[in-house]
Amino acid sequence: MTKQQKTLLFDLDGTLVDSFPGIRTSFLHTLKEKNWPIPTEERIARIPGPPMEWTFQDLGMTQAQAQEALKTYIEHYGLVGWDLSEAFPGMRDLLIRLKEQGFRLCTATSKGEFFAEKVLRKFEMFDLFEFLGAATDNGNRRSKPAVIKHVLDSVGLEEPSDILMIGDRSHDIEGSKEFGIDCVAVTWGYGEESEWAHARYCATDAEELERIIHEWA
Structure with a gap:
């Protein structure tokens, strides 16, 4: 050096x-809570990395919907996802x-x-x-x-x-x-x-x- x-x-x-198991679990929980279509496993595999609200918008949510979904995601991730x-x-x-x-x-x-x-x-x-x-x-x-x-x-x-x-x-x-x-x-x-x-x-x-x-x- x-x-x-x-x-x-x-x-x-x-x-x-x-962290993918926990991210995946909380992501799917959020989509179900919001009655949003579940994407393919191939698409789900790419969700770790970018900010989650970007992913929600990429799935067709408006910015406002994505922010509400982010709140649901963070709440669930705090209870369950992070520890996986x-x-x-x-x-x-x-x-x-x-x-x-x-x-x-x-x-x-x-x-x-x-x-x-x-x-x-x-x-x-x-x-x-x-x-x-x-x-x-x-x-x-x-x-x-x-x-x-x-x-x-x-x-x-x-x-x-x-x-x-x-x-x-x-x-x-x-x-x-x-x-x-x-x-x-x-x-x-x-x-x-x-x-x-x-x-x-x-x-x-x-x-x-x-x-x-x-x-x-």
Whole structure:
């Protein structure tokens, strides 16, 4: 590692934890509550990543309907969904090693702050991060670029070459690119090859991710 401290921005859903079972459960509950048509399993598989209200609008809801659906989703997710997550193998141990090696660790997730903290605490990852960069449930910080900017401003990060984003979806790749930050696409999440192709790096497991991080640094 160089003398300049390197900062790693970690996505949460699909990167550190497998949150799809809970997201799927709360998503389907919301659609049933709103008497909205249930999409195909192929479409449901793509819901983790972007803000949930965007997904509701993509299914044909108006902005107002999507906001009401989001309230129902958050309520159910808070009761049931969040606790259905499981940590991806090797990720907590990797975070521990990276922190010990002097990397600054921050999250950059489109998940709301409240649930992001609950999930990270469940898997004993929360205290490994210097800063929790997350979306706001009621506010204008919802997109991945907005979250990344929040992290950069809050931590005082200015040099893109000293920052690396790690995520699984196109939102992570495109969001970080807006700030000139390279991204590692992880293939164990919810993205597809067509998304990963736009990332600077690609990792298939925690061991390969660790190697890429050290080569980058």
